[in-house]
Amino acid sequence: QLIGIWYISEWMAMGKPSTFQLVELGPGRGTLTEDILRVFKQLASVLSKCDVSVHLVEVSPKLSEIQAAMLTGGKVQPNPEDQSAYMKGISKTGIPIFWYRDIQDVPPGYSFYLAHEFFDALPIHKFQRTEKGWREVLVDIDPEVPDKLRFVLSPSRTPATQNFIQAEETRDHVEVCPEAGVIVQRLASRIEKDGGAALVADYGHNGTKTDTFRGFRNHKLHDVLSAPGTADLTADVDFSYLRKMAQGKTATLGPIKQREFLKNMGIDLRLQVLLQNSGDTATREQLLHSYDMLMNPEKMGDCFNFFALLPHHRLLHPDKKDKAESKSPLPPVAGFNELLLK
Numbered sequence: 001q002l003i004g005i006w007y008i009s010e011w012m013a014m015g016k017p018s019t020f021q022l023v024e025l026g027p028g029r030g031t032l033t034e035d036i037l038r039v040f041k042q043l044a045s046v047l048s049k050c051d052v053s054v055h056l057v058e059v060s061p062k063l064s065e066i067q068a069a070m071l072t073g074g075k076v077q078p079n080p081e082d083q084s085a086y087m088k089g090i091s092k093t094g095i096p097i098f099w100y101r102d103i104q105d106v107p108p109g110y111s112f113y114l115a116h117e118f119f120d121a122l123p124i125h126k127f128q129r130t131e132k133g134w135r136e137v138l139v140d141i142d143p144e145v146p147d148k149l150r151f152v153l154s155p156s157r158t159p160a161t162q163n164f165i166q167a168e169e170t171r172d173h174v175e176v177c178p179e180a181g182v183i184v185q186r187l188a189s190r191i192e193k194d195g196g197a198a199l200v201a202d203y204g205h206n207g208t209k210t211d212t213f214r215g216f217r218n219h220k221l222h223d224v225l226s227a228p229g230t231a232d233l234t235a236d237v238d239f240s241y242l243r244k245m246a247q248g249k250t251a252t253l254g255p256i257k258q259r260e261f262l263k264n265m266g267i268d269l270r271l272q273v274l275l276q277n278s279g280d281t282a283t284r285e286q287l288l289h290s291y292d293m294l295m296n297p298e299k300m301g302d303c304f305n306f307f308a309l310l311p312h313h314r315l316l317h318p319d320k321k322d323k324a325e326s327k328s329p330l331p332p333v334a335g336f337n338e339l340l341l342k
Helices: 002-013 031-042 061-072 159-164 178-194 239-245 258-264 267-277 281-295 297-303
Strands: 019-025 051-057 076-078 087-090 096-100 111-116 125-130 133-141 149-153 173-176 196-205 214-217 220-222 232-234 251-257 304-310
Touching: 002 019, 002 031, 002 111, 002 196, 019 031, 031 051, 031 061, 031 111, 051 061, 061 087, 061 096, 111 178, 125 159, 133 159, 178 196, 178 239, 178 304, 196 239, 239 251, 239 304, 251 258, 251 297, 258 267, 258 281, 258 297, 258 304, 267 281, 281 297, 297 304
Parallel strands: 019 051, 019 111, 051 096, 111 196
Antiparallel strands: 076 087, 087 096, 125 133, 125 173, 133 149, 196 304, 214 220, 214 232, 251 304
């Protein structure tokens, strides 16, 4: 809900454009989009003169079915082959929804992008500094044990080593996700050209961590090389790399820890309202448990980060000589500045 409010807050700060597209990358089961659409419905009077549409970038046919059931109640139709969207429908709240396989297929236009636990699932290259210089970490068959995989270092430099290691790198072990770099470049180009903003929420660090590649199965840590294809693989997002890949086309904010972002967004006030409105103990306990999960530094509060791409003019003042009204201060970017409740 607070992420939904973030988009509306940015839309208002940017002068309430007459249309906006909400574009989610890898929307999972569609629950986050559903929560955001509920916020849009609650604030329908604010958005009444705005033409809102939802665009989901999803490669999995199975997940797109689950999303369609969640968001439209299953009322979707496949799109003709020559169309960029492969499926379309209308949300339960009456907003058109389209599905695409690639961000390139999403039509240009004023857009708000959302990447929640998206970048951490993309493939990475791993590199190790050695006495002979940088070597890429590769996967090999273990000669000692049949059907077992092992990590090895490349005997010499690989093309990836030459292309992805920055000259100023100080770490001894580095993970690079070139696909994330390409996607951020595309997002930055689109925001620079058409306006809007992107919000990235993910596990990550600011160019400080080294070996973060791990597997999870049934919410437990799992050896990444055993039984490939049966576990979720993840690597922390290097936000310093994403910032570099934006290539100055947009301004970047963050990463800031999830608990700071949500605190700035007014989560404490929201919790109080929800607690006051909930009649039974079980609901209250569930709310407090969820709040703890999101905010506790030991849980999601510190390991999850928020990062944003915004047009430069959103943060920079126009030249004071141009217009008298340019003296009015730019509204702060919600979530990244402390919320002052008047």
